[in-house]
Amino acid sequence: MWHDAVLVAGKDLRIEARSRVGLWQVVPFALLVLILLAFAIGPDQSSLRNAAPGIFWIALLFSTVLAIQRSVAVESGEGTRDGLRLSGIDPAGIFLGKAAAVGLQLLVLQLVLWAGVTFLFDVRVHVIWLAVVACLLATFGLACAGVLYGALSAGLRVRDTLLPLLVLPVLAPVLLAGSKVWQAALSGNTSAGTQWLKILVPFAVIYLVVGIVLYGPLQEAA
């Protein structure tokens, strides 16, 4: 399973590295969301700083949807999914591999977004480890849940409109917990932050387990 996962992750990442869709579309989109939300909130520096955690996470969430759509689109070519299915690779391995590829891209994206909020909103994170742990856990959960829902919508003509409707409510707990942890990390209130980390852990574990179990049946349905 792990070997298969590495193979699939390598394949997806190589495609991303060559096509540069993530770099030239998803990353600029994430920065665009930052700027648009800043327009919506107004130029007041202190209110922007208060809203920064939420802006960071909402930008991440929207970009995650794009990353998932991209991850599905990689296999939307004629017979590509069948090829992957017939290759004898363990479905759980495919799931883990695709999730790992999406997760790595999301980590890069978060670095850019972090730099973005620091630069644009003059945000300084006081408890850096808390923010980093939140990002890592959230990435884990977002990638697992996202790839699972991506597989659910794969092969549908209405995929692009259906996926956000299906996946955004599911990702909402990450938005909530992530913003709270970041607020705590910005203000230096560590204990309040660790409380909310407790949501991110089960979220990641649930979607990891459910994904490993259900990816096989889903793949046959695509």
Add this chain to the structure above:
Amino acid sequence: MTAIIKAWRPRWLVAVAVAAVATTALTVWLGLWVTPPDEVQGNLARLLYIHPAVATVALYWAGGVALAGSLLYLWPRTRSFVWDRLAAAAVEVGAVFSALTLVTGSLWGRPVWGVWWTWDARLTSTALLLLLELGYLALRRVPADPHIRARRCAVAAILVAIDVPIVHFSVDWWNTLHQGGTILDPGFELHVHGSMLWTMLLSFVAFTLIFVWLLAVRYRIEVLQDAAGDQELEISLTERWSEDDQLVGVGSSTSGPDDMGSP
């Protein structure tokens, strides 16, 4: 479409319908006329005869049936469209009850809490449940091969069901505005007394019967839709074949002018 579609219609369905109407009428009578107003909340407490029962149906009955049906469909030994249709019916009825839960809760929240809506864990997670259910229904409407659709939807329903325990435990996990369990608190101590308790329990029976009734009717509609789909396919096939026959007929008659042209 002249042929009659024979579909599942059990006799007990009528009995359930009659019982649902009777218990609902009784709940209305007890709830509005017999029971006294509450000491603290006055007449607002009468919502107690609707909201908890509706929420129970939305969460546990609908969620449970949807989850069980989906698992039974995905399990290869029990795979049957019966479970797929049952799960779909449960999610649809569940969505109606989730919406009703939010509406009735909101109606009560305005006078008691002072707001229609509050960003409370239980309210928020229930709203998410409704959105997840709507997502499932959207997925179900996407045309696909029945087997593929059933499998996809079964997975989606299991993912929706993950939210149910979150709604359930939200009042214990977070400090919320919403109160905890109504009849029994975790210490299993009765809080509601006398005629109010009986009316409330009756409302649970009434809404459960309504749920079973709606579920059965929705299941029947699923059966009819599937049958209608099959029948439409057959009809269009036969039409197509008869068109071919006519074309063959036209083809043979087109040789007519040639015949006439010849002396």
